[in-house]
Amino acid sequence: MRTKVVRHTLRGAGLVCAAALALTACSSNSSSDSGSDGGAVSASALDAALNKGGTITVWAWEPTLKKVVTDFEAKYPKVHVNLVNAGTGDKQYTALQNAVQAGRGAPDVAQIEYYALGQFALGKSLQDLSKYGASSLSKQYSPGPWNSVSLNGGVYALPMDSGPMALFYNKKVFDKYKLKVPTTWDEYVSDAQKLHAANPKAYITNDAGDAGFTTSMIWQAGGHPYTVNGTKVSVDFGDAGSKKFAGTWQKLLSDKLVAPITSWSDQWYKGLGDGTIATLAIGAWMPANLSSGVPSASGDWRVAPLPQWQKGQTASSENGGSSLAVMKSSTKQDLAYGFLKFANAGAGVQDRIKGGAFPATVADLNSPTFLNTPFPYFGGQKANQVFSASAKNAVTGWQYLPFQVYANSIFNDTVGKAYVSKTTLSSGLKSWQDASVKYGSEQGFTTGK
Amino acid sequence: MTITSPPAAGRAAPPRRRNRTGLAGWGFIGPFLAVFALVFLAPIGYSIYLSLFQDRLIGGTTFVGLDHYRQAFEDAQFWSGFGRVALFLAVQVPVMLGIALLVALALDSGRLYGKNFFRITVFLPYAVPAVVATLMWGFLYGSRFGLVGDINRTFGVSLPDPLSPGLILASIGNIVTWEFVGYNMLIFYSALRVIPASLYEAAEIDGAGQWRVITAIKLPAIRGALVIATIFSIIGTFQLFNEPSILKSLAPNAITTYYTPNVYTYSLSFAGQQQNYAATVAIVMGVITMIVAYAFQLRGMRKEA
Structure with a gap:
């Protein structure tokens, strides 16, 4: 299936190349075709490129981009955007990696999650956007996402959305079994026990071993397992935050209180719809996915702040969230950056908010219209207030590995054992740590614990 | 049969002509x-x-010269993947070929009613793309919403989960067997069809029973086909990839990124960006496959001689 997608994309890219050839053949100005680093590109040059037109390919799975593309093409009628869904998350990274390695078939623009940016930037697959003056946009974005796109003194992407975590819960299920919305993780565990006892088919949540979820939970618990300083990398899942998470989550796993269903599977959507998965601790980008993936449960779900590790606190973390980056191999980087700016710093942001996406732009996060938007899916709840507060309360200082994509790919080899055998979560995390450190030193990093 | 070439001394061909033949x-x-x-x-x-x-x-x-090869020989993950396919080879291949042989013999016995229908039905799974077949079986195996789950609910039993780490290799074996029995059956069956009828007549005159006919005529006659089918299976097993890599999305904790040597090469190069080491693992695995297949061929052919 995956090969099929790639093949389609390759064919698409071939068409794009043909179109590009045709265009260059009939134009004398070739500034928009430079693939090199070149000097600074002025705003007027960017406008000129956009007005001249051309075709760019965008790899993204974010559903709200469809509307953005329509509006972008309406504003710049000569630019055609070929929006391709080459898979979600690591499936797309695999395809992207393939294309980069092969030297062709890569898109001009790619959606890349914050955790994966380091790996692609370090692998020199992405164009540093400083030459377009992207650094001046820093004040437009909330600090977390901006921090994630500024790497090694460059700007390698523009933040598209952010994923401050919140607790999504099925109110119908909570009302039916008279559960209280948990404010601490201990209450969460006791809700899990009550729910599963009352209905053995129902679970408080699903978890089949998800690296992104685990790291976000440790982040909220105040853990700093990854320390990255240039090429010095250390991994330590023995710190207090990691231990807090592992201890609590182990209770849920040992008593089989979480459904062993992989996220984004058919079973998952089914469970979210029929109430057998009662909560999700996940990023604020989830509403769009819920309303498109589980339309039948409209009105059942609500949003609450993330349960706390210590009663009365308001700590939070980011889960996922992604950016749009310009590929270094692109021959139409000016057009590509024009699209980025439109989608992530221009009119596209509003399109995406309307579609249910969660912005990374400060102005929108604080705007009364945004904060007071009722969500029909959540029974009219003004959910953005919860998300916005979460965005401000994200624990600072979290870092991902510069090879987090690889580390996440071996998560199920190591920590995954805790989900299907007697291995404990903490010993699973220890083997994950060892394997990550081993890979890091093989890749030339100075590693430690 | 040998073709005796005419003695060269008798008619000395002009050297010029021989050169031209060479070029042509x-x-x-x-x-x-x-x-x-x-x-x-x-x-x-x-x-x-x-x-x-x-x-x-x-x-x-x-x-780095041969460093990667040294690394491969000490790589516990690689060898655990290799061990897994070796176990698969030792168990699944004999089972699959045994079933295929039985079916072929049954078809060839001429005692089967609706032979053509039976033959096409057994062969049909081979026509199903491996990806589709694996997805289909993956759903059957599902202990929540799949067939296994339905059986559990309907009969109030609790079948072991086919997608658990302990059983998943057997589950994959089942899928592969289902896919390839028909293919191997066809190889055996076509070999059986070319045995001259006169041999059977002679056997009948000598008073040989069906069992005797099978062991003394049919099996020796199709030994070549057996060897070929086994070699194909050895190669196929060492290259096991589709089934585990697709089932991984259903059972991420049961199938590791180094589950089989091919899965390992895949994750090395696409998740770990270690194309160079992946190439090494692929070459080592290729050489091992060649050695095993060749050894088997030598052995199989020696018996025939």
Whole structure:
């Protein structure tokens, strides 16, 4: 299936190349075709490129981009955007990696999650956007996402959305079994026990071993397992935050209180719809996915702040969230950056908010219209207030590995054992740590614990 | 049968003509050689070339000589994947070929009602793309919403989860058997069909029963087909990839990124960006496969002689 997608994309890219050839053949100005680093590109040059037109390919799975593309093409009628869904998350990274390695078939623009940016930037697959003056946009974005796109003194992407975590819960299920919305993780565990006892088919949540979820939970618990300083990398899942998470989550796993269903599977959507998965601790980008993936449960779900590790606190973390980056191999980087700016710093942001996406732009996060938007899916709840507060309360200082994509790919080899055998979560995390450190030193990093 | 060439001394051919024949020969074989070099030798050569380098995130590409080969021989993950396919080879292949042989013999016995229908039905799974077959079986195996789950609910039993780490290799074996019994059956069946009827007549005159006919005529006659089918299966097993890589999305904790050598190469190069080491693992695995297949062929052919 995956090969099929790639093949389609390759064919698409071939068409794009043909179109590009045709265009260059009939134009004398070739500034928009430079693939090199070149000097600074002025705003007027960017406008000129956009007005001249051309075709760019965008790899993204974010559903709200469809509307953005329509509006972008309406504003710049000569630019055609070929929006391709080459898979979600690591499936797309695999395809992207393939294309980069092969030297062709890569898109001009790619959606890349914050955790994966380091790996692609370090692998020199992405164009540093400083030459377009992207650094001046820093004040437009909330600090977390901006921090994630500024790497090694460059700007390698523009933040598209952010994923401050919140607790999504099925109110119908909570009302039916008279559960209280948990404010601490201990209450969460006791809700899990009550729910599963009352209905053995129902679970408080699903978890089949998800690296992104685990790291976000440790982040909220105040853990700093990854320390990255240039090429010095250390991994330590023995710190207090990691231990807090592992201890609590182990209770849920040992008593089989979480459904062993992989996220984004058919079973998952089914469970979210029929109430057998009662909560999700996940990023604020989830509403769009819920309303498109589980339309039948409209009105059942609500949003609450993330349960706390210590009663009365308001700590939070980011889960996922992604950016749009310009590929270094692109021959139409000016057009590509024009699209980025439109989608992530221009009119596209509003399109995406309307579609249910969660912005990374400060102005929108604080705007009364945004904060007071009722969500029909959540029974009219003004959910953005919860998300916005979460965005401000994200624990600072979290870092991902510069090879987090690889580390996440071996998560199920190591920590995954805790989900299907007697291995404990903490010993699973220890083997994950060892394997990550081993890979890091093989890749030339100075590693430690 | 041998073709006796005329004694060269009798008629000395003019050397000029022989040269021309040689050139014409190259002309005929040329297109083949060109394609062969392009699609076969070049990729292998490139893989070997790749395996001698190392491309690191920090430090870039360096020449490392045979270091990767040394690493492969000490790589516990690689050998655990290899052990898994070796176990698969020892258990699944005999089962699959045994069933295929039984079906072929049954079809050939002429005692089966609706033979053509039976033959096409057994062969049909082979026509289903492996990806589709695996997805289909993956749903059947599902202990929540799949067939296994339905059986559990309907009969109030609790079947072991086919997608659990302990059972998943057997579950994969079942899928592969389902897919390839028909294919192997067809190889055996076509070999059985070319046995001259006169042998059976002679056997009947000698008073041989069905069992005797099978062991004394049919099996020796199709030994070549058996050897070929086994070699195909050895190669197929060592290259096991589709089934585990698709089931991984259903059972992420049961199938590791180094579950089989091919899955391992895949994750090395696409998740770990270690194309060079992946090339090494692929070459080592290729050589092992060649040795095992060749050893089996030698053995199989010696028996025949």
